[in-house]
Amino acid sequence: MSPFDVNMAVDAGYQVVVPYTDVDAKLIGPLTQDAIFSRGPKGVAHTGIFIGGRDVMLATDMLRLSREAMVPPFEVSVFADPSGSFTTAAALVASVEWQLRHAFDTCLDGKRVLVFGGTGPVGLIASVLAAQAGARVSLASSRGLDAARSACERATAHFRAALDGADASSAEALQETLQSVDVVFATAAAGVEVMSAQQVSDAARLLVAADVNAVPPAGIAGVGVMDNGKRIGQHGALGIGALAIGNVKYEVQQRLFVQMLAAKQKVYLGFQDAMDMARRVVAERSSLAAA
Structure with a gap:
């Protein structure tokens, strides 16, 4: 969990951000259930799990394992973005798509x-x-x-x-x-x-x-x-x-944190969700620039 991600979570509205380090796949289930059972069905609405690290394949596995560990109605949102790679890659690809479409x-x-x-x-x-x-x-x-x-x-x-x-x-x-x-x-x-x-x-x-x-x-x-x-x-x-890419990435990550915090139905956010959000952000920015 990098200082960048901690700051992003705080700026999105999370009041307590607790990094856990040296977490491997076998710890995901127990940590998830510690989080969901400690607050009750209403309290879990104010809790989210963020998956960092550097291994993109492990992070996607952890996202799945965390979701599988939920016991409704004890369920929290989970967001994976290892090394910021999901949001950065999405911002990169969405920016390229926009240039290809509008210039060529x-x-x-x-x-x-x-x-x-x-x-x-x-x-x-x-x-x-x-x-x-x-x-x-x-x-x-x-x-x-x-x-x-x-x-x-x-x-x-x-x-x-x-x-x-x-x-x-x-x-x-x-x-x-x-x-x-x-x-x-x-x-x-x-x-x-x-x-x-x-x-x-x-x-x-x-x-x-x-x-x-x-x-x-x-x-x-x-x-x-x-x-x-x-x-x-x-x-x-x-x-x-x-x-130019980083400005999109920042907004994508911030919006996904807010989405996780505000969602009435719990969300599980991976790189596909980052891609959808990046396309939306790029389109909005382009509309504002053209106005």
Whole structure:
């Protein structure tokens, strides 16, 4: 449970936020039932469970296990967002979808998407969300092609998302990969450039390049942190920066916390719910900007 998530919960209206650390899957049931049976059927309306950590697959399992441990009418809402990956990935994909639709009158369906840092929590969930939207998604990892393929196999087994590994082990291999890419997600480690200005310009098919790295240098050369549809490269791709995505992510997470607190019927919030909320937030922001 990070300080970011604690602050988000407090700002959403939770008065007491108690982090639990070193929790594994076998503890989820007992902890959930400790929470629900201590307050009575009316008191549990004021309790929620948040699942953090860094393992996106474990977090989705924990969300399911917590739900299975409920004993109605003793039931609380549960929200999973490990390392902020669910809300960040949703904000990233929703922002890209909006740019594709409004600038190019198209969508992710059938597009080739390359995800740098695709084995990390944000990259992996963004890959799954893009694949669910119909994109052909390839993961690139700084740890090599084998690591990327391994992550794809685990994601396919866990989320039933068809993902492929991409060879980015050398400048030559990456250059060849980029020739067939329509969209790039940069979700690699902070302060690491994964795509140079020359590579951006050489990527003739590239439509949108989105970067979640707010630490200099930019993950994608030419994409500023506040950019939201700025033209980059000689072919006029659109760049989306980390703070443009982050502003959406912040609002998505805040709204989901509020939804969990205010819900009359208990809710169980995972990355699909974050995606639905991100699309709503992006649409609202775009309407306000156009007004």
